[in-house]
């Protein structure tokens with residue numbers, strides 16, 4: 001085919017897709033695999049809200065490993081595979097997982113979506129702080145850190161590619177805003193009172209913890225439930241923030257799993 005004909009054909013195809021553009025209601029994230037039609041210009045979305053956990057290496061670290069591609073590859077291998085393994089934990093398993101750049105994101109659905117994303121983030125953060133960070137500590141004292149953001153919103157997604165070789169494209173704000181939250185730590189570390197790799201959640205996610213505090217709104221005091229009046233909030237509010245779509249506040253925490261009752265929290269998901 002002549003290149004001119006090829007170009008004309010692609011223009012026509014794109015115009016036809018534009019005219020036929022549709023959005024179909026989505027019930028479950030797993031149906032993306034079948035419903036995000038490859039050839040039809042039909043995107044899946046609707047009013048259901050989903051939760052995205054976005055985790056990424058903090059590239060702003062002044063660390064010399066950037067000069068060594070093999071070291072960098074080892075870090076990615078350690079970091080990204082461990083992250084995906086956490087996303088696939090049997091009790092707080094994600095409903096969709098994808099690798100993106102230096103990190104990965106997971107999408108959760110259902111009544112426990114926010115709590116599952118939170119438990120996965122605490123679990124990964126623990127491994128990161130206790131193992132990954134020290135293992136790849138820079139000789140010159142550079143520190144590795146990671147960015148963690150959790151957001152809840154509607155989705156808009158479609159497969160784009162060719163048969164047998166395609167990617168889901170996330171056009172809605174869910175994934176981008178989870179990534180944007182995670183970046184707050186890199187862009188404005190002064191807002192976090194020296195926290196290390198804090199878990200940053202949007203107001204939309206925070207509301208789910210207010211609605212059901214038993215999933216971790218307050219510290220557990222090692223299971224001591226007698227001092228309800230003195231419960232310490234797990235999430236710290238940051239109001240020095242403004243975003244068209246995320247609002248004027250977010251929350252962060254560096255809470256870890258309680259050695260006494262971590263498994264009790266996870267059991268509540270069942």
Ligand SMILES: [Zn+2]
Nearest residue numbers: 220222258261
């Ligand atoms: Zn406890």
